[in-house]
Amino acid sequence: MSDDAPDAAATAAPVTMVPSHVRLTYTVTAGRHLSSYLRALADRRIVGGRCPVCTKVYLPARGACPTCGVPADQPVEVADRGTVTTFCVIRIPFEAAPFPPPYVAVAILLDGADMPIFHLVRGIAPEEARMGMRVQARWVADDQLGPTLASIRWFELSGEPDAAYETYANHL
Ligand SMILES: [Zn+2]
Known part of the structure; x- marks a missing residue:
């Protein structure tokens, strides 16, 4: 290569992304x-x-x-019922999505607990999702129960009035 010729590596557009499929199996x-x-x-x-x-x-x-x-x-x-402390509306589809979007993922402070668990709420429009909603677990059928949080299919509105912010403000 002469000193006058441009260096191909220096003039080419930089590589910024390499698509790659990654699979990780673990126990x-x-x-x-x-x-x-x-x-x-x-x-x-x-x-x-x-x-x-x-x-x-x-x-x-x-x-x-x-x-x-x-x-x-x-x-x-x-209890298997509690208060939604925060939520996120999922609008982007992805391979392992449990439902076609949009759907609502929530943090739920179950009655008697001090730490929220993370789950899904069904039966409401995403626009209705809000902090303070009272929700009730919808369990799977007896023959589908197992040692997994998937034993709860999702949560639904319990029909109770929304909880006051002060009742869960220290658990966010
Ligand atoms: Zn302690």
């Missing part, structure tokens, strides 16, 4: 606390763990309360 070892939470779901129950010091109820139970540093594993069964 999660649930451990004692997550296992108790998952097994309860197979029994149509939602069980968390209470910290004996600050009394917060974690879902699932934890090996240590992040505030107090002691096991938060005193079993506590919480």
Whole structure:
């Protein structure tokens, strides 16, 4: 290459993207606390763990309360209904989407818990989604129950009035 010839690599447009299909297969070892939470779901129950010091109820139970540093594993069964603390409307389709968009993903503070769980709400228009909605679990049929949060098909409006912001403001 002479000194006068342009360097092809220097003049070509930079490569900014390379499409690539990635697949990752992995196994999660649930451990004692997550296992108790998952097994309860197979029994149509939602069980968390209470910290004996600050009394917060974690879902699932934890090996240590992040505030107090002691096991938060005193079993506590919480309700299968609760308050939507925040939400997101999914409008973009993707391969593993559970429903055709739009649909509503929510954080739900179940009655008796101090940590929200994440799930879906069905039966409302996305424009109706709001903080404070009271929702009730719709479980799968008995023969479909298993140690998975998918034992709850989705949540629906419970018919109760919306919760006041102050009742969940410390759980966002
Ligand atoms: Zn604690």
